[in-house]
Amino acid sequence: MTFKHILEMWKETNIPFDEIILTEEMVETGMDPVIIKNNMKRLVEVMITEAEKNYGKKHESLTGLTGNNASKLINHNPKILGEFNYVATITALSTAENNASMGRIVACPTAGSCGVVPAILFALKKVHNAKMEDIVSSFIISGAIGNIIAKKSTISGAAGGCQAEIGTAAAMASAALTYYFSKDAEKCGHAASLALKSLMGLVCDPVGGFVEIPCVKRNASAANVAITTAEMALAGIESVIPFDEVVDAMYRVGKMMHEDLRETGNGGIATTPTAQKLVEDIKKRWK
Template sequence: MAVLFETFLEWKEYCDKKKVPLFQPVLDYEIREKERTQEEIEDALEKAYFVMRDAVKTGLNEDMTSRSGMIENGGKKVKKSPINVLSEEFKLLIARALAAKEVNSCMGRVVAAPTAGASGILPGVLVTLQEIHNIPDKKIHEALLISAGIALIMEKKSGIAGAVGGCQAETGTAAAMAAGAITFCLGGSIDIIFNAVAITTQCMLGLVCDPVAGLVEVPCVVRNASAAAIANSSSQIALANVSGVIPVDECVDAMGEVGQSMEDRYKETAMGGLAATPTGKAISKRVLISDIDIIDSSDE
């Protein structure tokens, strides 16, 4: 597949030269690479956003208990909590991000944005943003294109998989995508959008991937919620014209450098971090025995 842009600077310079909005070259890229019409791409965006909203709805209305027992309706519990740490809107943001990711952990349908392990971040952010600011679906679809463009560049420069660069590469990229989407929807310029991406990347830098029992459940689900909050805070900072100082391309390069130097036990191997704690090891042993019992019973 051809590369959209090598850098964020190249993306900005192209848009400035052609006098096109930030999402346009991504749309053109999709049309070219997928060999589809603009209408077909727009239809695919509509379907993707429908699945995101449906994941939020499912997670908040159906039983979300994973087979391991580690995930147990966290989204619903947060939504129903009588305590608002900041506001009702913030509580809903957290609940929705948890709920959408719990759907993935319970084998439901999600949009990998950019990965299934980070699939609660964009839904939680976009559904809440749209509700608060009454943003039309068309604008959300354009924001999704920009998010995709952000992910394409970050994939090339630093990687987007936990097995490659730790959780910083996975939830970090998703948070950066969400921050860019928020900032675009609220009228930020290209510079401000990319500053939001840079600030988000700085905030997520160094986060390890340490799934307990090798399952994308703990701490993955709660990290989706915290990443959604970071995306919002980064956008708020950027929209106030507070500079992240380090340019976005350099921030993403730094993420790649950190990912390369990270030890393998912190890259989705379940050999370090939370997975290596006494409780994490006990859960891993219990889940393994449970899986063996299921296999044995199926053979009878």
């Protein structure tokens, strides 16, 4: 599946884009579109349920390196963020910290990037009172974006750096948000492209190899990238480079990355003096 292919199908018919995606999935996998949609709905329900349960709460992570970021933000009177961004940012932090504390999450597309898409979907529900049916339809679009990236490139930080995880999550979230407000497949492609380009080249450098620093806060930042790029796409701003080509470029960039920058914990901020001291402190506590 390529984005160009499903976009052309959308342009040639009057069928809603989410239904075209379900049909294409049926052709590729043989699965009933109703079953696929119900499976997607269950994933959305888990994301929304966990977002509500963990919204702004403190967590105890495995290492203690994170766990109170969402709590700090919810107790802060925002000076810059609007309501939607504020809710999405808290949700992204809460979800990522829930993951770090071994809580229930939907890997979307991965555990390390699990907070971005739920941030957008929960903010739609909480701020815009979005109906479940519309949220699921938007999530189907994000699923197609993630599926295309997974098949054409990679969603693994070990294979392609954090751009493959958090970049993909941002592209998925941006497309979902754009579809909710426009139902325009072409704009969804531009949104996903703008988001993925914004995070291209991002390395995967978890301190100590744990999905905590910088992963948790990157989820929050990426959620805001998704919101910004969706708003641009909705305004008619286009990505000069088509989505499929952006994905191909991301794959090439990932291949060019040194292995120390791909989830090994041997590069980037993971090798800073402070990071190394934190890891040594963790080792001493665990002895």
